Amino acid sequence: MSAHYYNADDLAKFGSIGEYQKELADKFFSYYGEVFKDSQLTAKEKSLIALAVAHAVQCPYCIDAYSSDAYEKGYSEAQMMEAVHVAAAIKGGAVLVHGVQMMNKVKEIKM
Amino acid sequence: MKSLNVLQHHLANTQNQLAILEDEGAHKHASFKEKLAAIGAFPLRAAGIEIFQVNVGKMCNQVCKHCHVDAGPDRKEIMTRETMQLCLTILAKSDIKIVDLTGGAPELNPDFRWFVAEIKKLGKHIIVRCNLTIILANKKFHDLPEFFREHRIEVVSSLPSFTKDRTDRQRGDGVFDDSIKALKMLNAVGYGEEDSGLFLNLVYNPAGAFLPPSQQALEKEYKEELLKNFGIRFNHLFAITNMPISRYLDYLLTSGNYDKYMEKLISAFNPAAINNVMCRNTISVSWDGFLYDCDFNQMLDLLVDVPSSRHLRDFDLDLLSARAIVLKQHCYGCTAGAGSSCGGTVAD
Numbered sequence: 375m376s377a378h379y380y381n382a383d384d385l386a387k388f389g390s391i392g393e394y395q396k397e398l399a400d401k402f403f404s405y406y407g408e409v410f411k412d413s414q415l416t417a418k419e420k421s422l423i424a425l426a427v428a429h430a431v432q433c434p435y436c437i438d439a440y441s442s443d444a445y446e447k448g449y450s451e452a453q454m455m456e457a458v459h460v461a462a463a464i465k466g467g468a469v470l471v472h473g474v475q476m477m478n479k480v481k482e483i484k485m
Numbered sequence: 486m487k488s489l490n491v492l493q494h495h496l497a498n499t500q501n502q503l504a505i506l507e508d509e510g511a512h513k514h515a516s517f518k519e520k521l522a523a524i525g526a527f528p529l530r531a532a533g534i535e536i537f538q539v540n541v542g543k544m545c546n547q548v549c550k551h552c553h554v555d556a557g558p559d560r561k562e563i564m565t566r567e568t569m570q571l572c573l574t575i576l577a578k579s580d581i582k583i584v585d586l587t588g589g590a591p592e593l594n595p596d597f598r599w600f601v602a603e604i605k606k607l608g609k610h611i612i613v614r615c616n617l618t619i620i621l622a623n624k625k626f627h628d629l630p631e632f633f634r635e636h637r638i639e640v641v642s643s644l645p646s647f648t649k650d651r652t653d654r655q656r657g658d659g660v661f662d663d664s665i666k667a668l669k670m671l672n673a674v675g676y677g678e679e680d681s682g683l684f685l686n687l688v689y690n691p692a693g694a695f696l697p698p699s700q701q702a703l704e705k706e707y708k709e710e711l712l713k714n715f716g717i718r719f720n721h722l723f724a725i726t727n728m729p730i731s732r733y734l735d736y737l738l739t740s741g742n743y744d745k746y747m748e749k750l751i752s753a754f755n756p757a758a759i760n761n762v763m764c765r766n767t768i769s770v771s772w773d774g775f776l777y778d779c780d781f782n783q784m785l786d787l788l789v790d791v792p793s794s795r796h797l798r799d800f801d802l803d804l805l806s807a808r809a810i811v812l813k814q815h816c817y818g819c820t821a822g823a824g825s826s827c828g829g830t831v832a833d
Binding site: 412417445446447448450 | 646648650651691693695696698699702703706
């Protein structure tokens with residue numbers, strides 16, 4: 375076990391999860407491959423969505439992978455940062471909208 | 486920006502480049518020859534000569550950061566008319582149908598137009614690798630679109646992005662704007678128009694340490710963006726992988742990307758690309774008449790493996806048509822992913 379939880383080299387070893395459960399891994403990677411193909415959305419558009427989601431879920435492997443992929447597919451730095459802001463806005467909004475729940479509770483119990 | 490050659494940079498010496506590429510001890514990269522041997526494709530042999538690619542000189546009006554030729558205004562190597570005449574004699578005797586003119590900026594060779602006219606008299610199809618900005622560089626080049634049209638030349642031009650930022654970062658300030666103006670001039674004389682027979686093809690190559698994305702998707706996007714933003718039309722987009730040599734090798738080393746880039750090329754090795762790599766149907770001629778398997782081998786001083794036929798003076802079509810290709814680690818650049826050649830990807 376390494377002294378830290380995240381290791382950049384582990385990204386390239388993603389496929390090795392099949393060593394412990396091949397059938398499910400095969401199904402996942404097959405599904406994953408299908409999801410990112412050109413379809414109703416282009417592979418390029420999906421890459422930018424993945425970049426935003428990677429930030430929202432704060433997965434360093436995914437951020438590494440989709441920063442490269444989105445740039446390689448032609449997005450500019452500004453477009454990629456706007457996608458990160460979309461993730462931030464949704465995450466921030468998700469926190470703040472719970473403020474209504476807080477307000478409801480306070481209004482319920484206060485005199 | 487100056488060429489590595491004028492700067493007397495250590496990478497201007499091709500032996501130093503090859504030492505880095507072949508240094509297995511330091512990088513532990515799998516040997517390209519062994520990779521081919523494992524799939525029964527070694528030695529790789531030419532399957533005839535369909536394309537006669539001539540580098541008419543290293544002089545260029547641009548100094549691109551990725552240039553495998555190390556071309557620029559400070560390069561003085563230029564093909565003479567005598568050497569061109571040797572090319573013409575060979576072409577007249579052979580059934581080679583395509584002549585691919587490259588440089589530097591081939592138009593800067595003072596005998597360029599004469600050479601084109603003479604090749605055309607032989608009934609050959611001519612490709613000119615035009616960097617676009619040369620058309621705007623001087624008044625005497627403004628009529629190049631008409632000259633190209635008159636000789637039914639296929640124009641192949643680099644445009645690494647449909648955005649100014651990426652293009653200028655790779656090819657120099659102002660290149661994007663001038664390229665757009667030049668493309669409009671080519672369109673104005675009929676290039677890129679459906680059914681005109683005047684082919685205008687663009688070349689994408691990555692502005693960074695990564696491989697090209699899907700050629701098909703890029704072509705679609707380029708066509709939409711260039712038409713929408715500038716009213717520009719073209720025929721096809723060729724996605725080309727940057728070879729880890731010369732200035733691009735310098736970029737990879739100085740940016741710390743060399744090992745990762747080589748790993749990318751190697752892990753993306755595609756056996757299906759082998760059959761269609763350009764060295765199998767091309768012979769590459771240098772400004773001084775020497776013969777190579779491709780433009781990249783030429784820039785690494787790797788002469789063809791036919792000791793009796795290494796110069797135009799000794800051109801032996803039969804021997805050269807079945808020659809074993811000289812392979813080094815940079816060859817991974819032509820077999821990665823969908824493969825890469827002067828005509829774009831080579832495998833689905």
